[in-house]
Amino acid sequence: xxxxxxxxxxxxxxxxxxxxxxxxxxxxxxxxxxxxxxxxxxxxxxxxxxxxxxxxxxxxxxx
Numbered sequence: 001x002x003x004x005x006x007x008x009x010x011x012x013x014x015x016x017x018x019x020x021x022x023x024x025x026x027x028x029x030x031x032x033x034x035x036x037x038x039x040x041x042x043x044x045x046x047x048x049x050x051x052x053x054x055x056x057x058x059x060x061x062x063x
Contacts, residue, residue: 003051006037006044016054 012032013020026032027043033053035043 003047005047007047007050008042008044012045012050015050 007015009020009023009027013023016023023032033045033049036046036049037044
């Protein structure tokens with residue numbers, strides 16, 4: 001089963017334990033995958049996309 005829950009910048013930040021602005025910076029610098037969805041101009045990612053990205057990140061500390 002796949003997790004299609006949509007995550008915002010804030011959700012991603014809480015998951016990887018950083019500030020929301022850090023996640024925004026990751027996106028600006030091409031370090032975050034492209035958004036899976038947009039609503040009212042805001043980007044959102046599926047939880048499974050974020051989890052896969054976290055697992056593949058250099059320096060992943062088992063988060």
